[in-house]
Amino acid sequence: MLPRYARNFQSISLEEQERLASARVCVVGLGGLGGGVVEMLARIGVGSLDLVDGDCFDETNLNRQLFSSEKDLGVPKAHVARKRVGAINSTVNVNVFNTFLNRRNAQEIMGHAQVVVDCLDSISHRFLLQELAQTRNIPLVSGAIAGTAGQVTVIYPGDPGFKLIYGDPYDNKSSGIEEQLGNLAHCALLVASLQSSEVIKVLLGRGEVLQNRLLVCDLMTNSFEVMQLV
Amino acid sequence: MTVSQGTCVMDLVTKFGIPEEDVKLIFINGKRELLSYVLKDNDRVGIFPPVGGG
Numbered sequence: 001m002l003p004r005y006a007r008n009f010q011s012i013s014l015e016e017q018e019r020l021a022s023a024r025v026c027v028v029g030l031g032g033l034g035g036g037v038v039e040m041l042a043r044i045g046v047g048s049l050d051l052v053d054g055d056c057f058d059e060t061n062l063n064r065q066l067f068s069s070e071k072d073l074g075v076p077k078a079h080v081a082r083k084r085v086g087a088i089n090s091t092v093n094v095n096v097f098n099t100f101l102n103r104r105n106a107q108e109i110m111g112h113a114q115v116v117v118d119c120l121d122s123i124s125h126r127f128l129l130q131e132l133a134q135t136r137n138i139p140l141v142s143g144a145i146a147g148t149a150g151q152v153t154v155i156y157p158g159d160p161g162f163k164l165i166y167g168d169p170y171d172n173k174s175s176g177i178e179e180q181l182g183n184l185a186h187c188a189l190l191v192a193s194l195q196s197s198e199v200i201k202v203l204l205g206r207g208e209v210l211q212n213r214l215l216v217c218d219l220m221t222n223s224f225e226v227m228q229l230v
Numbered sequence: 231m232t233v234s235q236g237t238c239v240m241d242l243v244t245k246f247g248i249p250e251e252d253v254k255l256i257f258i259n260g261k262r263e264l265l266s267y268v269l270k271d272n273d274r275v276g277i278f279p280p281v282g283g284g
Contacts, residue, residue, distance in 0.1 A: 033284040121284035146281045164262060166280050167254050177252075178283030188284075214255075216278065227276070228261040 004089070005045055016204050017045055021091075023203045024048035026113035026138075028101055028129055030077040031055070032183050033143050034119035035066035036192025041199065042085045048093040049085060052109055053077040054100040064185035101125075106132045115202050117195055118142035121183075123162075123176060127169040130161050139202050143195040147181030148219040150191035153229070154198050154210045164229045165214060187219055233269060240265040243277065254280040 005017055012020070023046050027034050030053035038051060056076050061068040067080045078096040085094045097109050110116050116133045118140055120126050126142065133140040133155070140155040142162075155161040163169065166176075194215060201207040210226065217224045233242070239256050243265065255278035256263050269275070 029284050031284050119284050121282065123280060123282040126282065143284070144281045145283045146279075149281055151281050165255060166282075173280070174282075176254075176280035176282035178281065181283075183283045216276075225260065227257045230262070 002091070008044065012044075012204075016206075020045045020200070020203060021047040023115075024050065024113050025115045025117060025199060025203075026050040026052065026110040027117045027119055028052045028110070029119035029121065030067060030081045031061065031119065031121060032064040032066075032145065032185070032188030033192045033195065034077075034117070035068070035081070036189045037117050037119055037143075037196050037199070038081055038085060039066055039088065040193065040196040042088045042092050044196070044200065045089070046092065046199075046203070048095070048112075050095045050097070050109060050113055051078055051081045051085075052097040052099070052101050053081070054098060064183055064188045066189070101129065101132070103128075103132070107136075110138065111136060113138055115199050116140050117199060119192075119195070121178075122174045123166050124169070124174045126166070127162055130155055134158070134161070141195050141198045141202065143191040144176070144178075145183055145187050145191050146176055146178035148184060148187050149177075149181070150187050150194070150217050150219075152191060152194045152198060152210055152215045153213065154202065156211055159212060160230065190217070190219070236268060238266055238268045239263065239275065239277070242269075242275065248277065252279045253277055 025046050057068040057072050072080050076098045078098040082094050082096045116138050134157045137157045143152045212230045214227045257276035259274050
């Protein structure tokens with residue numbers, strides 16, 4: 001095993017490290033959540049990453065998005081992500097898609113993944129992503145943030161998923177309370193860490209996964225709670 | 231807080247002046263419930279807005 005993974009042991013066994021190396025994860029959205037998730041999955045040794053975002057970095061991203069930098073303003077997030085993963089861990093096989101996921105391109109983009117990670121910033125797109133993941137029998141690890149609050153859940157095929165969290169998909173604004181509260185770096189990266197942890201547990205089949213449960217946290221009160229959705 | 235018998239979560243939402251469309255998620259003692267849930271003694275109520283940022 002490569003020395004780069006020496007500090008993963010023995011929290012992760014050699015066999016588990018090999019399982020991660022042969023795993024393929026699709027990260028949808030490369031902003032505040034996605035940048036953190038990709039950084040962590042590349043470092044821990046997930047072998048293949050399919051990275052999707054049709055956006056370019058702008059100045060409003062600099063407060064929280066790990067892959068954004070002053071020199072890369074105007075550059076596609078997907079291209080910066082590829083470069084960053086290559087710099088962190090050249091053993092990772094990276095496929096980037098400088099586009100937005102839709103019904104037409106979904107199979108090509110996420111069809112090979114064992115886990116899909118929802119790092120989107122719109123509620124309506126989250127419902128679409130859930131549908132696309134569930135019809136392909138792929139577990140979805142979802143995170144969302146607003147101000148100092150965050151939430152994480154894991155949705156398997158057949159689970160009720162987002163309708164228990166956001167209500168009727170057709171009776172929803174595209175954004176949530178983040179429109180008023182904004183998005184903060186420390187909250188984004190905390191939720192990205194929680195998402196990464198769920199991805200690793202799903203891939204390794206180990207630990208308690210947040211299926212049909214929602215972890216909600218608020219950093220202002222240091223409250224962390226796992227709520228039962230069904 | 232103390233409420234009269236038969237108070238449901240919707241009554242609390244009205245009392246606090248929270249717009250109903252902003253209430254997407256209600257937890258009573260850590261379990262998801264609906265606006266029509268009638269409160270019992272010592273219930274812990276969480277009323278959450280939609281969180282969708284990334």
